[in-house]
Amino acid sequence: MNPYYTDYSEYLQRIFPGIKVQKISLNAGLSCPNRDGTLGTGGCTYCNNHTFNPDYCHSTPDISEQLRRGKEFFARKYPQMKYLAYFQAYTNTYGDRSRLMAMYREALEAEDVVGLIIGTRPDCMPDNLLSELAEINKQVPVIIEYGAETSHDHTLEAVNRHHTWYQVEDAVRRTHRAGISCGLHLICGLPGESIDDILTTTRRACQLPIDTLKFHQLQIVKGSTMARQTESGEMVVKTFEVDDYIDLCVEIVRLVPRSIAIERFVSQAPADLLIAPRWGLKNYQFTNLLHNRLKALTQ
């Protein structure tokens, strides 16, 4: 057991006791209302969805095939592994409801897939879809991850999210009432935000009925609006240095109760896409540094 906070493996063990489970990221070829013109066309200023997709989902839109390739990749290490179909790229509850449901069911029909994780926007969870997901959740675990990013509406506006914190709260409460486990994704270091702003968001998130929190440092990636804005000098964005980010994560750990699992603190965009910050650390290496710091603080 992690002595400092509830980590994601502990959370998964609560849901799947005694079973080793691994997420398989899927790209269902969906769009996003912030890209297709419904809300906007440019997307969130930091977004380049290519950063989400591992190699096994680049070349085919076929969900079963992506799962097969993903399982092949992981089963080499651990043949008894079970899998969670993770609809990650873009907005995975956005589109025709019957097509979405068919897609989720197709994933669940794959051998050894024992649950669904669906990443989406908080303004893209209509009640009728939520009810259908609640029915699936009676058979196998369904987990919803909402991209919230920050609780500060002025920042949400500045990064072109086209939703508000109120919509995050509403989506989380409706999901909780439907009996479905849910979590929030937050970005630390969005333009104009101070450490206090980030910690305020963490506190607000912890007051909601969520099960997980997923943090990552702001990354400027090629192909994003933010990359263009910083390159042209239209915007100056200061990304975190490793030590400062560790200090922030220590404060986050202090705020997040044991009832909420922290899935991760960092993300790592592919090296060929990442502009800044270039820490040269793998996620596990960052986590080790953080744990060393937490350990030192308790001694």
Ligand code: SF4
């Ligand atoms: S971060 Fe999500 S909501 Fe924003 S543009 Fe990218 S896919 Fe759409």
